[in-house]
Amino acid sequence: MGFVSYHCHSVWSDGRASIEAMVAAAETAALAEFGLSDHLVLTPYDDSNALEWSMPRNGREVRDCLDSLRRVSEGAALPVRVGVEADYFPETWRELGRLLDDLDLDFVIGSVHYADRFPIDCSARFWAPLSGEQVTAVHRLYWQRVRELAECGLFDIVGHLDLPKKFGYAPETDLSASVDAALDAVAASGMTMELNTAGWDKPCAEAYPSIGLLRAACARGIPVLLSADAHAPGEVARHYARGAAWLRQAGYTEMRVFRNRVASTVRIPDVGKDDHDAS
Numbered sequence: 001m002g003f004v005s006y007h008c009h010s011v012w013s014d015g016r017a018s019i020e021a022m023v024a025a026a027e028t029a030a031l032a033e034f035g036l037s038d039h040l041v042l043t044p045y046d047d048s049n050a051l052e053w054s055m056p057r058n059g060r061e062v063r064d065c066l067d068s069l070r071r072v073s074e075g076a077a078l079p080v081r082v083g084v085e086a087d088y089f090p091e092t093w094r095e096l097g098r099l100l101d102d103l104d105l106d107f108v109i110g111s112v113h114y115a116d117r118f119p120i121d122c123s124a125r126f127w128a129p130l131s132g133e134q135v136t137a138v139h140r141l142y143w144q145r146v147r148e149l150a151e152c153g154l155f156d157i158v159g160h161l162d163l164p165k166k167f168g169y170a171p172e173t174d175l176s177a178s179v180d181a182a183l184d185a186v187a188a189s190g191m192t193m194e195l196n197t198a199g200w201d202k203p204c205a206e207a208y209p210s211i212g213l214l215r216a217a218c219a220r221g222i223p224v225l226l227s228a229d230a231h232a233p234g235e236v237a238r239h240y241a242r243g244a245a246w247l248r249q250a251g252y253t254e255m256r257v258f259r260n261r262v263a264s265t266v267r268i269p270d271v272g273k274d275d276h277d278a279s
């Protein structure tokens with residue numbers, strides 16, 4: 001089996017292209033399966049920024065988006081999986097669980113984009129005024145939230161681990177105890193972790209998570225898949241050859257695929273040097 005790309009956004013959330021255009025890009029890239037996972041953000045805060053990038057951005061219902069995806073999938077040349085990327089918040093995860101139960105999905109990516117009210121990956125301008133101590137506190141709270149995300153049991157895949165490195169603001173102190181606790185919780189949950197290749201196009205210039213964390217995940221037996229976090233058609237398989245090489249370096253030979261929220265395991269495909277490396 002070839003590569004899959006499940007972490008993809010469309011104009012239904014903060015992507016820049018239609019579902020049709022994203023599916024067509026997956027066909028062109030000769031992917032084995034495509035998945036759409038637009039943002040589903042049940043923010044507990046009065047946050048107009050969140051409303052800008054979450055379904056239903058255009059005022060319609062989440063179900064309208066998923067129905068539209070199902071219609072597009074009928075004419076597609078490859079299997080199309082229906083997913084969401086949902087935010088974990090301690091205040092709203094139970095409500096989210098009730099909503100997810102009703103949506104008939106193939107997979108759910110769980111992500112942490114906020115450390116309480118702090119928007120982690122929105123813009124470097126939120127990080128710039130922070131003291132070193134505050135930067136460390138954001139990182140620490142992020143890992144705490146990842147641990148809770150794993151423990152709540154709602155999600156199939158944990159999204160872009162180590163996202164707070166995005167703009168290059170590193171913690172001042174060693175947070176390995178917090179990181180280890182989060183990884184232990186992910187391992188205990190049976191969740192899959194993604195290697196998210198979008199980080200190579202961000203200021204941190206490194207996939208999420210780092211190769212060190214990927215090795216730590218492999219040592220714990222945490223299953224993986226490769227994701228592009230695509231927001232445009234040209235990104236559906238970005239840096240996939242490099243990502244596959246990282247997976248192997250970290251000790252992985254297999255990756256996961258999903259259908260009806262059930263995972264199965266396939267071998268990581270062999271790639272030529274330039275195959276599937278769209279950017």
Ligand SMILES: [Zn+2]
Nearest residue numbers: 085111159160
């Ligand atoms: Zn995300």
Ligand SMILES: [Zn+2]
Nearest residue numbers: 007009085229
């Ligand atoms: Zn995403």
